[in-house]
Amino acid sequence: MITPRGDIMSKRTKSVFFILLFLFAFYSTVSHVTNLSLSDLDEWMAAKFNNKETRDVEALIYKEQELSEKGLKAKNAPQTYVSSAVVEAVQLLEESIDLSQYPSREVVATGYTAGYESTGKTPEHPAYGVTFSGVNVKRDLYSTIAADLDMFPLGTILFIPGYGYGVVADIGGAIKGNKLDLYFPTVNDVYQQWGKQTLDVYVVQEGTGEITEEDLENLNQDESLQVFRSQIRQ
Incomplete structure (x- = not known):
């Protein structure tokens, strides 16, 4: 069954009329309750909408600034690096x-310090x-x-490749057989510059059983090696 075109237009007109009537009643009610005129109410709703948009924009800007500041702090945070000068000096x-x-010997070499973590001694100990x-x-x-x-x-x-010359001057309870402990000034140096390695070391000169200061x-003080000294001592 086909609905006449005139009936359709009539229904649409009625729908629009009722919507407008509802909106007018809504505005009138709100105006009566709040003592605002319809024009005042329009301005208030427009301001409310604009304020929300403003708050949303402000919140977005604040969020971007916060993320930017966090990124800047992370970028400027102090970083820890292995001294490239020391590594380069040893390589050269x-x-x-x-x-x-x-002659060469295969060994397992670890790093150690003079500190408590390696020797059980504190700086106050007379043999530290x-x-x-x-x-x-x-x-x-x-070293x-x-x-x-x-x-x-x-x-x-x-x-010792990667470390330099080492002079046997110390012993250790766990240093048995083909094991070496290489001295580093700090724990960070041990972890960052060495850790634990299995490698070939070269016997430049066999010891006599003693070594003095x-x-x-x-x-x-070997003059031919002084060019490397300042970097290795960092």
């Missing part, structure tokens, strides 16, 4: 030596920083290292 030192002339040989721990061109004296007697000079100082 290694390139200047013909390691093939020395003093090795088994009696010399003080040192990180230099020739103090710990070894099993049955394998490497005191005073033995090793070249004077011996160590003379080694570190």
Whole structure:
């Protein structure tokens, strides 16, 4: 059955009329309750809508600023890096030596410090920083290292790739067989610059069973190696 076009238009007209009537009644009621004129009410609703938009925009801007500040703080936060100067100096030192002339030994090398975490001693301890040989721990061109004296007697000079020259001056309860402990000034240095590695080390000179502060100082004053010294001591 087809509805006449005139009837459809009549229904639409009635719908529009009732909607307008409802809106007029709504405005009239609100105006009566709030003592606002229809024009005042229109202005109030427009302002309300605009205020909401303003608040939304302000909230968005604040959020962006907050995220930007957080990103800036993260960017400017202090970062910890391994000293590239030390790594580069050791690499250059290694390139200047013909390691093939020395016998090699495979070892497991770890890092240690003079601190409580490695030795059980605090700075107040009278033997803090003093090795088994009696010399003080040192990180230099020739650094103090710990070894099993049955394998490497005191005073033995090793070249450890990635670390440099090490002079056996210390021992350790867990340093048995093919194990070495390499001295670093801080725990961060141990973790960032070394950790634990299995590698070949080179026996530059076998020790006599002793090493003194004077011996160590003379080694570190080798004029041909001074170009590397300041970087390694950082």
